[in-house]
Amino acid sequence: MHIPESLQDLASSEAVQFLRRPKTITRVFEGVFSLIIFSSLLTDGYQNKMESPQLHCILNSNNVACSFAVVASFLAFLSCLAFLVLDTQETHIADTRFKTAFQLLDLILAVLWAVVWFVGFCFLANQWQHSPPKEFLLGSSSAQAAIAFTFFSILVWIFQAYLAFQDLRNDAPVPYNRSLDEGGMVLTTLPSPSATSSVNMPTTGPNSLSYASSALSPCLTAPKVPRLAMMPDN
16 A cells, blocks of 8 residues: 555654653553553542531541542653653753763652552552442542552553663663873873884804894994003013
8 A cells, every 4th residue: 555655754754753662652651550550540539428518538538548649640640741742852962971860860769659550559459448338429449549550550560661671771871991191191002013024034144143233223332442452561
C-alpha cells in the first residue's frame, strides 16, 4: 500500500519519534495513573457518614491515607510533566556531565517513586481491608480504583528506573587518552625501532679502527693526556 509522502514525513518527524520512545510512553502512563489516583480520591475519597455531616476518608476513616495518596499522586504527576519537558531537550544537551547528572537524577527519582508507591499500596490496601463494610454509601469503586492504579504505578516506575539505568550505562563516558596539550603537559613518544635510522656498524678490515673512531661522537672519545718530556740537564 502506498503511503502519501506527507504521512511519511510525519512519521519520520522529530515529534513522532519522541512520542514513540519507550521512555516517553512510560512517562505518559505514569502521569495518567497518578492523575487517576488523584482524581478518584479527591472527588469521592472524602464522604460523610449517615449519622455525621463531617467528611471522612473512605479508607477506614483515616484522613492520613487519603491525604498521602492525593499528595503523592499530585507530585508524581508534576514530576512526569517536568521530565517530559526535559526529555525534549535531552538531544540538544552538549555537556556530557550535565547529561549524565540528568540521567542519574532520573534513575534516583524513579527508584524513589517505586518505593513510595509500594509503601502507598500496602498502606491503602491495609486501610481498605479494615474499613467497615457499607460505612459509606458511595466511594467504594473510587477507593478500589486508587488502590489498583497505585499497584500499577509501582510497575511503571520500576520499568522507568530500568530505562534510566540503561541510558546511564550506554551513555557512560569512555576512558580517553590525554591529548598533547591537556593540562599543560606535553607528551613525547619514543620512536619504534623500525622507524629509527639505521646506524652504520663498523666493518671489519684494516681501516676498521679509524672508521669506528670517526663514527663515535667527539664527546665519547677519550681525551688526550699531554705527555711529559724529559729535558736533558745542561
